[in-house]
Amino acid sequence: MSDPEQRNASRFTQTNLVRKKLFCEKIAQFVIFLMTMAMVLPLLLIVGYLIYKASPALSLDFLFDLPRRGMRDGGIWPALLGTVYLVVVSLIIAAPIGVLAAVYLNEYAKENWFTRIINLAVINLAGVPSIVHALFGLGAFVLFAGIGRSILAASLTLAVMTLPVIIASTKEALSAVPMAFREACWNMGVSRWKTIRSVVLPNSISGILTGIILQVSRAAGETAPIMFTGAVFYKAIEKGDVFAYGLLDQCMALAMHLFTISTQVPNVDEAIPFATAVVLLGTVLVVNAAAIVLRIIIRTHKKW
């Protein structure tokens, strides 16, 4: 072993140990790859199957037409529009409240029993089943507040449902901003609120937006919370009319419509529920893709 050339040669010959290591490495890689496929494959199968089954009914006209012949024909425009209304109104309510509440909890609140209870409540509220939110919405907004079954009541219910998750994700994003940034501002005599506005929020906005937009898909997909509070089986509106609903009108919604035509209406052409499912899935995917694009855009402008 004293000859350097010999030593170098032995360094590159495979000993049993090295062979065993390489074998383990390959096995591990293969198993991990298999798991990834196990996750991707069902998704592709489901989406492919849905699109295949839906293809006879899918068309632009399907998007913009009304359901006809007792929902056995025609399109899904009122339901699509209703879902958009519900999601947008619920976000307008939930996003500012959620973000500002998170700012308070993360930036201002002192560590004491009161904030501990609030934090605990936020976490637990996120775990409440949506049907419980539905009954709460029915009691609080529809009956007690006297709003009646309407887009407003349903959106408020959805807002209550999404609020805790928005608070939790916003808090996460805020606490990822280094404390040193805040201290540097305070040292320069910049007030707390100005520090938050000019340093903390701009640097956590991508995380905050991601959290909010992910809640869009949740709000769009839920049936239970809107079933008692504002969604109806059928509502006639003008074909392709974007401003068909008022805040106090009832509306149709995609998730609810899918439930209706696949369980409540007999003799529906098989392609129609599948097409509805594709549109619902598509809406959610579009929103998620938008979230990803937004995050990328903001991250390329991120400054640290």
Added chain:
Amino acid sequence: MVDNKIKIQVENLGVSYGGKIALKNLSMQIPANEIFGIIGPAQSGKTTFLKAVNRTIDFVSEASVKGKILMDNEVILNADNSTPVTKLHGKGIRDLCSHRRRIGMVAPLPVGLPMTIFDNVSFAPRQSGKKKKDELVHLVERCLKQAALWDEVKDRLNTLGTKLSGGQQQRLTIARALSHEPEVLCLDEFSIAIDPVTTMRIEDVLKELQSEMTIILVTNLVQQARRLAKKTAFIFNGELVELDETEKIFSGEATDSRTNDFVSGIFG
């Protein structure tokens, strides 16, 4: 000694964090227009002292303070008994933000705020109401020159402050601390994250600046205090062990044996 005006006077300052004592009965006088060194091992309360002086201690919600701090004979902190910082507001000075602007603070690790170099330096002046563009341009240039950074960044003031190297960011931090025209400049172990050459450059800057302002240099490099400070205080475990002319502290003939041990490297 005609010019030994007292800039900051500290009387019986005590600070504790949730019952854990960080500073006890600290009393000292910091003379104006000098570099005042504070040395001591980690956890001895040096940073806490600076936080009490610029009142960012108020942001540490579990902290309690007692004692009195005067700056130019003006009360900036006054609490007879140990008072939680949350109940401090209204006692002592009224406008904390403008008080903080009288003190420039440089933290141990360089912090480039995630904005352009220009904005980094002009942030504080704009927050305090200076909005004229040409005024700001002059101010930014002057501060960057004072911090010995101007030549390196003058062509790229619109790049991000966080893209600079560590040593440059630390000088940017100093420029930012100077941007609100402070009367006192506090440096908290400014050299721990930067290279020796940059450290020497900043030390030269400090020597020049002391004619304009009072500089408090907190450091655990005892030789740095020896090079720069006229007077040096040795703080250990939250207590002021010794405060004297720097030469005396380092002569090996200090009054307290702990001081001699610390500066000669026997502990700490």
